[in-house]
Amino acid sequence: MEQSKSSRNTRRTSNKKSHKSKHAKQQQKIIILLVITFVFGFLAGLFVGLKRTQPVNFVMESSAETLETETNIKESSSKAAINNAELPWNLQLVNFEYALAADFEPESLADVDNGYVADSRIVEAAKKMISDARTNDNVRIIALSAYRDYEYQTELYENKVQRLQQENGYSVAKAREEAATVVAYPGTSEHQLGLALDLVDARHVKLDESQENTDAYKWLYEHCDEYGFIVRYPNGKTDITGIIYEPWHFRYVGEEAAKVIMEKGITLEEYLSDYYTE
Ligand SMILES: [Zn+2]
Structure with missing residues (x-):
């Protein structure tokens, strides 16, 4: 128990x-x-x-x-392998991808027209083009810009950015992006290269698309290649050039390239990738 x-x-x-x-x-x-x-x-x-x-x-x-x-x-x-180092001086490519150094300056500058200077190697051709237009066809062409240094280009660009912000209410980022299509971003302007001229009709001194209807533009479009110049920013090519249509901006590339570019209606970018890449 x-x-x-x-x-x-x-x-x-x-x-x-x-x-x-x-x-x-x-x-x-x-x-x-x-x-x-x-x-x-x-x-x-x-x-x-x-x-x-x-x-x-x-x-x-x-x-x-x-x-x-x-x-x-x-x-x-x-970018298809364009190498500026292998290109002759007259075919140097400057755009939003191929920028010049801030301290780049043409080897030598000379008076071209209306008090502006350009690379001395293109001055003779440019002067002849302007005087031939007047002598042969009574067309008066005047330069509104030629060589511009990096500092001046910076000033132009920054002014455009400010104006876009003030007048269009753009954000800084949007204004910068938009400005670059109108005024080349510092270092990416051919004007710094010294091989570009802004040419307008002396009777229509305006840097806008209306320049297209002037006698000066019609004459230049027809004859510029004979002097080694091209319409650098044609209509409808903004995707390639990154710059809006500019019927006043002429670029020296030499007669050989100018003839091909103007006849085919292509850009310098297209010409270089067709003829200067492997
Ligand atoms: Zn220009």
């Missing part, structure tokens, strides 16, 4: 014990559940928080990515 009592006691105790440990186990379970709930709650909160900020990040990333891709496409489209 005693034994059974004690054994019962023992059993009871052990029962009590097992009961106790069962209770402890339940407590443990509750604690674990609480911890899990807490961790889940924390993670969920974190996720919602992330989700909230995600669209903003996403938009920023995607637009940055788009810009990058566009730049890459532009670079690869005409």
